[in-house]
Amino acid sequence: MQKRWVEREVENLTAIAELQESLKIDSILADLLVKRGINTYEESRYFFRPALEQLHDPYLMKDMDLAIARIELAIQTCEKILVYGDYDVDGTTSVALTYSFLKKHHSEIDFYIPDRYLEGYGISTQGIDYAFENGYSLIIALDCGIKSVDKIAYANEKGVDFIICDHHLPGDILPAAIAVLDPKRSDCDYPYKELSGCGIGFKLIQAYALKNDLPFEDVSTYLDLVACSIASDIVPITGENRVLAWFGLHKLNTDPCKGLTALMNLSGRKDDLTITDVVFTIGPRINAAGRIDDAKHAVNLLIADNDAFAFEKGQIINTKNTERKEHDSLITEQALALIDTNPELIARKTTVVYNQDWHKGVIGIVASRLTEKYYRPTIVMTNSNGMAAGSARSVIGFDLYEALSECSDLLEQFGGHKYAAGLTMKTENIPAFQQRFEEVVSRTITDEQLIQSINIDAEIALQHIDAKFFRILKQFEPFGPQNMAPVFLSRNVYTYGSASLAGTNHLKMCVHQDNQTYYNCIGFGLGEFLPMINSGAPFDICYTIEENVWKEKRSIQLNIKGIRATLPVLNE
Template structure:
C-alpha cells in the first residue's frame, strides 16, 4: 500500500535556537519539544520529569463533591455498594482499581461485570435487577453510563442511586444520577479532558482519600492498572495521562501488583515493558477473558492477593487468549474473502461486512485488521441476542462517531470515540445500514484521508545521531497518542554492506550518509523494496530510533517506516 509522507511544519527558527540554548540540547530535539508544546525550562521539567504533584485536584471535576459525599453516606449507613464496570481492559482495570481500594476499608461491597453477549455494552437492566435483588442501594458505574439515561431512571424507581464515572462523549441529556463524573461534560471545568475510564475511577478514589485523610500512597498503588487502561484504550498520553502512564510503567517494571506480575509471567516477558508492549501483550489477554468467556476472570486476576489464585486465573486467561487468536485469524480470512470477491466492496470508501456466525468477541480486532488492509472506515457485524452487533474502526483524521450519528435512525444504540465505536441494530436494518454508512462516509471523507500517512517529525542527518542524542530522545517516552515516538526523515542515504531479506517480508540492512557512521536498520514489511536497494544508489528513509539488544549487546537501530528510491 502506498503511503503519504507528511513532514510536520518546523517550529520558528528563533524559538528553536532559544530553547536549544536554554536546555543545552541539539536543535533537532528542540524542534521536537516545541511541537509538543514545550516552550521553556519549566515546561521541559514537567515533560522530562513527571511528578505526582502534577496531578490535578480531583475536586475540580464536576460532581466530585456529591459523589464522595454519597459514598461516605453509604459507608456510614452500611449500605451495599456495587462497583459496575465494562468488560474491556479499561472497564476491568477500573473495577479492579475502585473495588480494590474500597474493599480494603469497607466490607459491604461487591462488583459486577455485564456479560458481553447477554447484556452488551454499558449499564444493563439485568445488572440493575441484580443490584435490587441483592440489596444494593448504590452503584458506581465505571467506563460506561454517560448515555444510560433510561437505565438510571429505571434504577431510580427501584431506589438505587448511581454514580457515573465515564470518559465517553456525552449525549444531549445527562443521566439523573447522584453524580456524573466525566471530564468531557460541557459544564465540567476539569483541566484535563482525556482521562481513561479507569483514570476517572482513579480520580474518585483520590478524592475520597483526600477528604478522608487516607495516604495518597494507597491511591497511587493502583497506578499500574491505570497505565494499562491508558495504553489499551488508546487515549492521549499527554498532560495528566502522561504522569499516570510514566509512574504506572515504573511500577509495572519494578513492583507490579500480584495480578499484573502474573499476567506478565504468562505473557513471557517480566520486565522492560513499554506502552506498546502493554497494548500488544497484556491488553489482549485481559480482553480475552470477556471476549471468549467471562470478564470477571480478569478482575479476579487483577485484584488477587494470593499468588496461587492469580496464577490459576492468569493461566486460564492465557488459554482464552490463544482461543481468541484462532477466532481472530479465521474470521479475518473470511472477511477478506468476502471483500476480495466483490468489485463493489473493493471500490467502496467504507467497509461493512456481516456474518451471523462470527464470534462477537473478536469483531473489533477483525475491524482493526481490515482497516489496516484497506485503510478506510470499517464496520464488522455479527448476530447477538436476536440483534446485530457491530464494531467499528476509523482512519487518521476521520470522525467515525459523527459518521454513525448520520446512521442513528437505523441503530438501536451506539457509542465510542472518534476512531473506535460499537453499535447494535435490528437484523432487518443491516442492508440499509451498509448503504447509508457508505453514503455518509463518501460525503464526508477526503481523498487524502483514504491514503495512509506517515507523520514525519523532522529531517535529520545521520551524523546527528549519537549516544547523547538517543539518551535525551529516550526521555520523551512514554510514547503513544499525542506523544508518538518521533519519526525522522533522512535523505540520500546509501547501503553499507549487503541488505538481507529476513522473515517473510522484512529487510535488514545498514545505511550511511557521507561523513556519518553506518546504522543498522530493520524495515518490517518492506521486502518488495529489496531489489531496488543497490550500493552507490541513494534513497530516502523515514524511521524511528530505538535500542536493539541482542545477547547483551546494545546498539542504536533505525526502525524504518518507509523507503523511497530515486
C-alpha cells in the same frame, strides 16, 4: 502499500532558539518540543521531570465532594456497595482499582461486570436488578454511565443510588445520580479533561485518601493498573495522563500487582515494558476475557492477593487470548478472501462485510485489520440475537459517525465517535446499507484521506544520532497519542552488506550515509522493498529510533516506517 510522506514544517523559530539555548540541546530536539506545544523552560521541566506533585487536586472535579460523602455514609452505615464497570481493559482495571482500595475499608462490597453479549455495553437493567435483589444500595459505576439517563432513573425507582465515574462525552442531560464525575461535563472546571476511566477511579480513591488522612502510598500502589488503562484505551499521554503513565510504568516494571506479574510472565515479558508493549501484550489478554468468555476473570486476576491464584487466573485469560487470536486469524482470512475475490468490493471506497457465523467478540479487531489492509472506512458484521451487529473503523480525517448518521433509517441503533462505532440492523437491510454507506462515503471522502500517511517530524543525517541525542530523546517517553515517538527522515542512504527477510515479511538491514555512521534496522511488513534495497541504489527512509535489547546487550536500532527510492537531483 505505498504511503504518503508528510513532512511537518518547522514552526516557531524563536521558541526553538530559546529552548535550544536554555536547555543546551540541539535545534532538532528543541523543534520536537515546540511541536508538542512546549515553548518555555518551565514547560520543558514539567515535561521532562514528571512528579506526583503535578497531579491535580481531585476535589476540583465537579461532584467529588458528593461522591466521597456518599461513600463515607455507606461505610458508616454498613451498606452494601457494588463496584460496576465495563468489560474492556479500562473498565476492568477501573473496577479492580476501586474495589481493591475500598475493600480495605469496607467489607460489604463486591463487583459486577456486565455480560458483553447478554447485557451489552454500559449500565444494564439486569445489573441494577442484581444490585436490588441482593441488597446493594450504592453502585459505583466506572468507565460507563454518563449517558444512562433512563437506567439511573430506573435505579432510583428501586432505591439504588449511583455514583458515576466516566470519561466519555456527556449528552444534553446528565443522569440523576448522587454524583457524576466526568471532567468532560460542561460545568466541570477540572484542569485536565482526558483521563481514562481508570484515571477517574484513581481520582476518586485519591479524594477518599485525602479526606481520611491516608498516606498517598495507599493510592499510588494502583498506578500500574492506571498505566494499563491509559495505554489500552488510547487516551492522550499529555498533562496529568503523562504523569500517571510515567509513574504507572515504573510501578509496572519494578513492583507490579500479582495479577499483572502473572500476565507478564505468561506473555514472556517481564520488565521494561513501554506503553506500546502494554497495548500489544497485556491489553489483548485482559480484553480476551470479555471477548471470549467472562470479563470477571480479568477482575479476579487483577485483584488477586496470592501468586498461585493469580497464576491460575492468568492461565485462564492466556488461554482465552489464544482462542481470541484463532478466531481473529480465521475471520480475517475469510474476510480478506471475501473481498479479494470480488472485483466490485475491491473497487469500492468502503468495506462492509457480513458473515452470520463470525465471532462477535473479535469483529472490532478484524475491522481494524481490514482498515489497515485497504485503508478505507470499514464495517464488519455478524449475527447477534437475530440482528446484524457490526463494528466500524475509519481512516484519519474521515468522520465515520457522521456517515452512519446519514444511514440511520436503515439501522436499529448505532453509537461511537469519529473513528470507531458499533451498530445493529435487520439482516434484510444489509444490501441497502452497503449501497447507502458506499454512496455517502464516496460523496464525502477525499482521495487524500484514502492514502495512509506517515507524518515526519524532522529530517536528520544518520550521524546526528549520537548517545546524547538518544539519551534526551528517551526522556520524551512514555510515547502515545499526542506524544508519539518522533519519526525522522534520512535521505540518500545505502545498505551495508545485503538486506534480508526475518519472519514472513519483515526487513532486516544495516544502513549508512557516505560510509559514516552505521545503524541496524527493522522494517515490519516491508519485505516488498528487498529487491530495490539490494540493488545498490540509494534510497530514503523514515523511522523511529529505539533501543534494541538482545542477550542483555543494548544498542540503538532504527524502526523503519517507510522506504522510497531517492529521487535524482536535477541540474538547473
